[in-house]
Amino acid sequence: xxxxxxxxxxxxxSAAELDLEKTFECGQCFRWNKKADGSYLGVAMDRAARLVxxxxxxxxxxxxxxxxxLWYDYFDLGLDYEAIRNSLKGGEYFKSCADFGAGIRxxxxxxxxxxxxxxxSQCNNIPRIKGIVETLCRLFGNEICFEGEVMYTFPSADxxxxxxxxxxxxxxxxxxxxxxxxxxxxxxxxxxxxESLKLMDTADAQAxxxxxxxxxxxxxxxxxLFGLHKMDAFPIDVWMARALxxxxxxxxDPTSFGEYAGLAQQYIxxxxxxxx
DNA sequence: AAACAGGCCTAAA
DNA sequence: TTTAGGCCTGTT
Numbered sequence: 001x002x003x004x005x006x007x008x009x010x011x012x013x014s015a016a017e018l019d020l021e022k023t024f025e026c027g028q029c030f031r032w033n034k035k036a037d038g039s040y041l042g043v044a045m046d047r048a049a050r051l052v053x054x055x056x057x058x059x060x061x062x063x064x065x066x067x068x069x070l071w072y073d074y075f076d077l078g079l080d081y082e083a084i085r086n087s088l089k090g091g092e093y094f095k096s097c098a099d100f101g102a103g104i105r106x107x108x109x110x111x112x113x114x115x116x117x118x119x120x121s122q123c124n125n126i127p128r129i130k131g132i133v134e135t136l137c138r139l140f141g142n143e144i145c146f147e148g149e150v151m152y153t154f155p156s157a158d159x160x161x162x163x164x165x166x167x168x169x170x171x172x173x174x175x176x177x178x179x180x181x182x183x184x185x186x187x188x189x190x191x192x193x194x195e196s197l198k199l200m201d202t203a204d205a206q207a208x209x210x211x212x213x214x215x216x217x218x219x220x221x222x223x224x225l226f227g228l229h230k231m232d233a234f235p236i237d238v239w240m241a242r243a244l245x246x247x248x249x250x251x252x253d254p255t256s257f258g259e260y261a262g263l264a265q266q267y268i269x270x271x272x273x274x275x276x
Numbered sequence: 277a278a279a280c281a282g283g284c285c286t287a288a289a
Numbered sequence: 290t291t292t293a294g295g296c297c298t299g300t301t
Contacts, residue, residue, distance in 0.1 A: 175298095177297085238281085279301085281299095288291105
């Protein structure tokens with residue numbers, strides 16, 4: 001098999017700036033998997049990569065295709081998360097959340113992938129979400145060869161819009177299948193443009209996404225935070241609702257966290273999910 | 277067996 | 290505007 005590009009290993013940042021396990025397993029993404037050697041293997045932006053932590057440094061192994069900047073952006077390395085984390089104030093409990101979540105970064109995932117993934121996520125648990133997303137990619141994504149293994153890209157809205165409910169049956173995603181199809185059709189036809197959504201403020205982008213069938217406040221907010229990288233979006237799911245009512249019984253105002261409320265949300269969510 | 281899982285939709289007050 | 294049921298499916 002001919003290899004067009006060699007794979008190379010690039011230093012990304014320090015392990016303190018990017019905690020692989022927390023970032024990949026805090027619930028924001030579904031396509032990064034921990035391997036036996038502790039590295040994470042995944043696909044994003046139509047490219048496969050392996051992330052490794054060595055000597056307190058994070059390296060990325062990926063094809064040397066000249067698009068290293070993509071990964072720099074994907075991991076949002078232009079932003080000083082430590083400074084933001086220290087600037088977020090929310091009392092004793094939140095301090096525990098923020099300390100626990102040190103090293104989490106909000107990935108710049110693609111809009112369609114985030115939207116589609118979080119449509120699938122509704123009323124599902126993480127292993128099942130990951131399984132459904134993986135099947136979707138395996139059946140309808142493009143093959144890519146990486147380290148001698150075949151991996152799959154996330155299928156475009158264009159491709160998905162051309163599928164039928166019958167073709168989605170192998171996903172076993174139940175009533176969400178029609179939501180996926182209708183969302184794909186709107187996106188593929190230009191009825192929803194992620195570049196345009198990025199220009200809107202968070203509330204407007206969320207409202208636009210909620211026009212889609214099967215997309216409510218929570219899914220829309222996740223798409224805005226993880227797919228548009230609007231860091232003030234504050235998705236509230238059952239875990240968040242529980243944590244907030246328990247620790248902020250007098251009520252809670254997300255805007256008190258300002259422009260990085262979404263990151264604060266992720267700290268609280270991850271802490272709650274981890275049993276805190 | 278029955279309830280539940282990272283919601284959403286519809287119908288009814 | 291808020292609230293109750295139902296919804297696909299897999300797991301406990």
